Amino acid sequence: MADPLVLVDGVTKSFGREVVTEVLHGIDLELHAGEFTALVGPSGSGKSTLLNLLGLLDRPTSGRIVLGGRDTTGLDEGERTALRGRSLGFVFQFHHLLPAFTALENVMMPMLAARGREEPGMREKAFALLEEIGLADRASYGASKLSGGQQQRVAVARALVLDPPLVLADEPTGNLDTESGAQVFELLRRVSERHQTAFLVVTHDERIAARCDRVLTMVDGRVLSDERRTPA
Amino acid sequence: MPFEVLVALRFLREGRTQTLLILSGIGVGVGVIVFLSALISGLQASLIERTLGTQAHVVVRAPEDVVRPVTRPSSERAVAARLEQPAQRLRSIVAWPQTLELLRTLPGVRAAAPTAEGPAVAQRGLATRSISLRGVEPASFRLIIDMAPRMTDGEFQVDAAHAVLGVELAADLGLRRGDKVRIEAQGARSEVFVVAGLFDVGNKDLNERWVFVPLRSAQTLLDLSGGVSTIELKVDEIFSADRVASAVASRTGLEAESWMERNRQLLVGLRSQSASSWLIQLFVVIAVALGIASVLVVSVVQKSREIGILKAMGTRTAQVVRVFLVQGAVLGMVGSALGILLGSGLALFFARLATNPDGSPTFPVALTPSLFLGAAAVATLTGLVSAVAPAERAASLDPADVIRHG
Numbered sequence A: 001m002a003d004p005l006v007l008v009d010g011v012t013k014s015f016g017r018e019v020v021t022e023v024l025h026g027i028d029l030e031l032h033a034g035e036f037t038a039l040v041g042p043s044g045s046g047k048s049t050l051l052n053l054l055g056l057l058d059r060p061t062s063g064r065i066v067l068g069g070r071d072t073t074g075l076d077e078g079e080r081t082a083l084r085g086r087s088l089g090f091v092f093q094f095h096h097l098l099p100a101f102t103a104l105e106n107v108m109m110p111m112l113a114a115r116g117r118e119e120p121g122m123r124e125k126a127f128a129l130l131e132e133i134g135l136a137d138r139a140s141y142g143a144s145k146l147s148g149g150q151q152q153r154v155a156v157a158r159a160l161v162l163d164p165p166l167v168l169a170d171e172p173t174g175n176l177d178t179e180s181g182a183q184v185f186e187l188l189r190r191v192s193e194r195h196q197t198a199f200l201v202v203t204h205d206e207r208i209a210a211r212c213d214r215v216l217t218m219v220d221g222r223v224l225s226d227e228r229r230t231p232a
Numbered sequence B: 001m002p003f004e005v006l007v008a009l010r011f012l013r014e015g016r017t018q019t020l021l022i023l024s025g026i027g028v029g030v031g032v033i034v035f036l037s038a039l040i041s042g043l044q045a046s047l048i049e050r051t052l053g054t055q056a057h058v059v060v061r062a063p064e065d066v067v068r069p070v071t072r073p074s075s076e077r078a079v080a081a082r083l084e085q086p087a088q089r090l091r092s093i094v095a096w097p098q099t100l101e102l103l104r105t106l107p108g109v110r111a112a113a114p115t116a117e118g119p120a121v122a123q124r125g126l127a128t129r130s131i132s133l134r135g136v137e138p139a140s141f142r143l144i145i146d147m148a149p150r151m152t153d154g155e156f157q158v159d160a161a162h163a164v165l166g167v168e169l170a171a172d173l174g175l176r177r178g179d180k181v182r183i184e185a186q187g188a189r190s191e192v193f194v195v196a197g198l199f200d201v202g203n204k205d206l207n208e209r210w211v212f213v214p215l216r217s218a219q220t221l222l223d224l225s226g227g228v229s230t231i232e233l234k235v236d237e238i239f240s241a242d243r244v245a246s247a248v249a250s251r252t253g254l255e256a257e258s259w260m261e262r263n264r265q266l267l268v269g270l271r272s273q274s275a276s277s278w279l280i281q282l283f284v285v286i287a288v289a290l291g292i293a294s295v296l297v298v299s300v301v302q303k304s305r306e307i308g309i310l311k312a313m314g315t316r317t318a319q320v321v322r323v324f325l326v327q328g329a330v331l332g333m334v335g336s337a338l339g340i341l342l343g344s345g346l347a348l349f350f351a352r353l354a355t356n357p358d359g360s361p362t363f364p365v366a367l368t369p370s371l372f373l374g375a376a377a378v379a380t381l382t383g384l385v386s387a388v389a390p391a392e393r394a395a396s397l398d399p400a401d402v403i404r405h406g
């Protein structure tokens, strides 16, 4: 098998200074290019903590995370930010969009941050993604004028705009009604296939998990099971 | 548009109410600065102008005779320490034509005029007044003090047997243009002049005392036998008069006194006025800075969610810092534009409010481009500096924290 996209090697994570609580107790994991993986488990089992570590938003207490062949342990904050911008997209549960910007500008934002200013082609690329998620007609709407499901779809487009090999999504449908949730999930599957993007999606929804290539189950800071299924 | 500027402007627009409030605050602060500076520099300029309207920048005269005891005191012999000043006698400048030429070539000197000045008495019929006789050459003196615009009657015509005097003296002696006046100096020398014109220099005392006559006449009357008592200078830059005066003194060995020395009191007054104005402005700047900083600190807290998102999307810490610095600078810049309008409006209104009889404003204001540029620069810099602490707070926000707690 080819080099894994992400290698998690003996990662632990503790919080607190005086009272130290270990939340992750030695996680070993590989994620592969293009794979669509669900991460399930009871609340408080450490899913978000693991996602933040993979997203380079936080550092493991011990162990290492190798992203695209590069060990991230020794990187300084600037290098981590740069690597994050290049290799990772995020979709969060609540924190959707920047309300001061339009839908189109929100999608462009990672490109603007990476290049420092608008360059030719950025607008077109962002617009194409909005078309892909079916929101081209909302391009110039202020982000706060969109419904929850629409905002989450725009967030998906934004996560994809720099063509990251991996998108991390923490309960992307958790805050939506069943129908919009299903729509967003369909969208994730579709774009994953079309862009050959790996997804790691935290979810509580059994039906969603059932439709993923692979399901990781966490309990109490450990990966309890890792099931791979061939899509029917 | 750079990414940071785009985000900064959107953040400011998003917090519209706060932005407008702090802009008004900055506007008022800068307005006060502009108004105060314009008023004070206007007043000071007009005070100095009034003072220098009737004074040479530097007056050069022969040095005082140094009075020394004939015998030196020693342990055996005490010497009376009180020395009698010799009777005041007009001293003339040795070889004045050469000195005049030399002075004219000194750097910083714009013009030089020889004058013969001394006390005298003006007499008409039985009425007499003691006066200050000023013998001048009209051509050179015009470059030191231009009397032409101050003439209320006749002309500043000071040539053979013509004299020009002030309106108050003329009234005291009942003189009019064309009348004759007798000028008598020490030693009963006297000469009769025809009044060629009357002046008003805006100073009652000078209007009562000054009598201009030709240099030659004054030399004769004052017993200077062709000499001059003083050489008056005009310098290029008025506040360099001190330096020019000491250069003159060291080059010629003559005594040179600048207008700044003569008007020490005025300058001390002006300086303390400037100092208190600076102090007020400093406090205004501090208040503006605190206002900007507090608004931005609040905005960092309000926008921590957005900042977290920006960071998670790969926005670098330095970029986040710049977003807030730009906000501070923009607030300062736009606020200063408002303040300049406000301050100038206020200053102009104030200047129109009260005018002197001659139509000039009682409160002259100096609204100069450099004042505007200075105010804008100070406000922008203040905005930038005030934004440093909020920007660092924003930069230190941990995106994981923000995302966890929403």
Ligand SMILES: Nc1ncnc2c1ncn2[C@@H]1O[C@H](COP(=O)(O)OP(=O)(O)O)[C@@H](O)[C@H]1O
Residues within 6 Å of the ligand: A015, A016, A023, A041, A042, A043, A044, A045, A046, A047, A048, A049, A050, B404
């Ligand atoms: N910053 C933190 N400080 C202290 N404890 C934390 C912090 N983040 C998470 N935890 C704890 O770690 C555990 C796992 O949290 P989390 O990863 O959010 O679980 P999940 O996402 O699976 O619900 C919880 O007990 C939570 O209280």
Ligand SMILES: [Mg+2]
Residues within 6 Å of the ligand: A047, A048, A049
């Ligand atoms: Mg969670």
